[in-house]
Amino acid sequence: MKVDFYHGHGSPYSWRVWLALEHLKVPYELKVLSFANKDTTKPEFVAINPRHQVPTIVDEGFALWESIPILEYLDERFGMDGPARLYPGTESERARIRLLVKEIEGYLRGEGVGVLARELFFKDEGVQPDLEVVAKSRDVIASELRLLERKLKGPFLCGEMPCAADFVLAPELGYVNRIQFRKPESKVGEVVPEALRAWHKRIEALPFYDKTFPPHWR
Ligand SMILES: N[C@@H](CCC(=O)N[C@@H](CS)C(=O)NCC(=O)O)C(=O)O
Numbered sequence: 001m002k003v004d005f006y007h008g009h010g011s012p013y014s015w016r017v018w019l020a021l022e023h024l025k026v027p028y029e030l031k032v033l034s035f036a037n038k039d040t041t042k043p044e045f046v047a048i049n050p051r052h053q054v055p056t057i058v059d060e061g062f063a064l065w066e067s068i069p070i071l072e073y074l075d076e077r078f079g080m081d082g083p084a085r086l087y088p089g090t091e092s093e094r095a096r097i098r099l100l101v102k103e104i105e106g107y108l109r110g111e112g113v114g115v116l117a118r119e120l121f122f123k124d125e126g127v128q129p130d131l132e133v134v135a136k137s138r139d140v141i142a143s144e145l146r147l148l149e150r151k152l153k154g155p156f157l158c159g160e161m162p163c164a165a166d167f168v169l170a171p172e173l174g175y176v177n178r179i180q181f182r183k184p185e186s187k188v189g190e191v192v193p194e195a196l197r198a199w200h201k202r203i204e205a206l207p208f209y210d211k212t213f214p215p216h217w218r
Pocket residue numbers: 008010011012013014040041051052053054055065066067068
């Protein structure tokens with residue numbers, strides 16, 4: 001039986017889960033919701049997820065939302081006996097991955113990329129971005145990426161294969177590139193360290209990456 005995966009193109013949270021489903025080779029049914037059409041607030045979706053957010057999955061009648069609990073569930077449900085893991089290794093190695101995930105979520109996204117994207121893309125029509133907020137969030141992105149660069153353990157954040165932390169980081173670099181493309185004056189692309197640029201190229205080269213890329217960003 002396939003897992004239903006409710007997704008919205010461009011959501012960094014949902015993108016994490018799509019990469020993870022592919023990595024684990026989980027059979028899933030992609031259900032794309034349109035933010036423009038307010039699909040997340042329609043009664044049929046709210047009946048599944050009262051918080052009306054993507055990502056949401058339904059596995060044999062069990063509905064789950066919040067990207068990080070979803071990653072942990074998918075790993076336990078499909079990773080244990082499958083071809084790949086999201087949280088591989090010993091107890092301390094798995095704890096390290098959870099720590100990276102938490103830090104990427106809290107600092108890089110929460111205080112950096114999310115703040116910058118809101119400031120540049122999601123303000124009311126005609127309201128100018130606050131340049132102090134732009135500079136501060138870019139500094140956060142720069143320092144968080146410098147820290148993360150040192151966490152690479154080979155080609156990926158936990159070694160030879162990508163893990164949950166890679167799939168939480170990947171949409172953030174996707175967003176940094178997107179912001180740089182649409183708002184070059186932000187100069188945010190310049191703060192990505194060399195080793196993470198190379199890491200991002202390896203992520204982009206994964207056989208399933210391309211289909212997860214937001215179509216309206218092409
Ligand atoms: N903390 C949540 C955040 C999910 C989230 O914010 N989803 C947004 C898109 S980026 C959403 O579905 N918004 C639609 C709505 O609130 O109706 C997670 O990690 O999954």
